Amino acid sequence: xxxxxxxxxxxxxxxxxxxxxxxxxxxxxxxxxxxxxxxxxxxxxxxxxxxxxxxxxxxxxxxxxxxxxxxxxxxxxxxxxxxxxxxxxxxxxxxxxxxxxxxxxxxxxxxxxxxxxxxxxxxxxxxxxxxxxxxxxxxxxxxxxxxxxxxxxxxxxxxxxxxxxxxxxxxxxxxxxxxxxxxxxxxxxxxxxxxxxxxxxxxxxxxxxxxxxxxxxxxxxxxxxxxxxxxxxxxxxxxxxxxxxxx
Numbered sequence: 001x002x003x004x005x006x007x008x009x010x011x012x013x014x015x016x017x018x019x020x021x022x023x024x025x026x027x028x029x030x031x032x033x034x035x036x037x038x039x040x041x042x043x044x045x046x047x048x049x050x051x052x053x054x055x056x057x058x059x060x061x062x063x064x065x066x067x068x069x070x071x072x073x074x075x076x077x078x079x080x081x082x083x084x085x086x087x088x089x090x091x092x093x094x095x096x097x098x099x100x101x102x103x104x105x106x107x108x109x110x111x112x113x114x115x116x117x118x119x120x121x122x123x124x125x126x127x128x129x130x131x132x133x134x135x136x137x138x139x140x141x142x143x144x145x146x147x148x149x150x151x152x153x154x155x156x157x158x159x160x161x162x163x164x165x166x167x168x169x170x171x172x173x174x175x176x177x178x179x180x181x182x183x184x185x186x187x188x189x190x191x192x193x194x195x196x197x198x199x200x201x202x203x204x205x206x207x208x209x210x211x212x213x214x215x216x217x218x219x220x221x222x223x224x225x226x227x228x229x230x231x232x233x234x235x236x237x238x239x240x241x242x243x244x245x246x247x
Contacts, residue, residue: 031094031166033173036083040093041075044085047093048074052156057192057225062122069120073127074098077153082181084173086157086166095157097170099177102149102187104140111135125222129215133189133232137208142236143185150178152188155195171202172245179244186237193228196235203242204235 036044053059053070064070077083077100086095105111115128139149152174157166178186188204190196211231212223 031086031088031164033084033086033169035081036078036085036096036098038078040085041078043093044078044096044098045071045075047096047158048154048156051158052154057229058126058223061223061225062125064122067120067123069118069123073114073123074154076100077151082150082174082177084170084177086170093158094161094164095166095170096154097152097167097174098154099174100151100153101183102139102151104147128217129210129223129232130189132215133208133210133234136210137234139187139207139234139236142207146185148181148183149185149187150174150183152186175239175242176244178239184238184240186239188235190233190235191225191229193230196233199235199237202237204237206233207236208234 048071053064053067058064059070075098077098080099080101082101083096083098085093085097087093111131111134113131115124115131118124118127140146143149155167155170175186178184186204188195188199190199209231210233212225213221213230215222215232
């Protein structure tokens with residue numbers, strides 16, 4: 001979630017601009033926000049490969065490369081029907097906010113180990129860290145009256161279209177979904193320093209932090225992305241304190 005969030009509640013229209021090498025960056029980029037459906041999966045994946053996977057700090061540190069497991073992991077939340085895309089007048093995806101629903105587990109439930117079924121050795125390291133965080137920290141313990149939490153997974157915007165308020169409108173639509181479905185808590189796990197700062201500016205606050213230097217397996221540090229990405233952080237926002245936007 002490394003895109004800077006610039007909130008705007010109106011549809012944005014810009015005139016075409018040209019880069020120094022003569023390529024056009026934007027063509028009449030009025031856009032709309034739409035719900036992502038399963039049929040959109042391949043187009044969403046193409047966008048993530050181009051603008052998200054290669055820049056995510058842990059992926060970069062591990063030199064993850066092609067990873068079908070990451071692709072499947074990223075897209076599986078679409079089935080929850082709470083992910084949104086920004087599309088231009090030609091239907092091209094300009095940005096996405098992939099979200100899922102976290103539901104309170106039964107008291108005797110045993111958490112699944114995502115890493116155990118992963119055949120990709122590098123991505124398995126990332127999943128193992130996430131399994132570790134889940135063992136160490138139960139988000140629902142902080143909210144005893146809450147049974148469903150919105151999990152913001154991936155926010156990505158086409159680099160040629162940043163600064164147009166796309167990420168902000170995707171976030172607003174996500175919060176509107178939460179208002180409509182009486183979901184109060186918005187949760188994000190940030191592996192990037194920059195994404196965590198963006199969420200803080202939106203009113204999210206830390207509830208958990210794992211310094212990468214402190215996460216060790218057999219006494220060895222597993223993940224050490226370049227500074228300033230020094231920790232995985234969980235941030236939350238209670239959106240019951242906000243009002244629904246008129247979009």
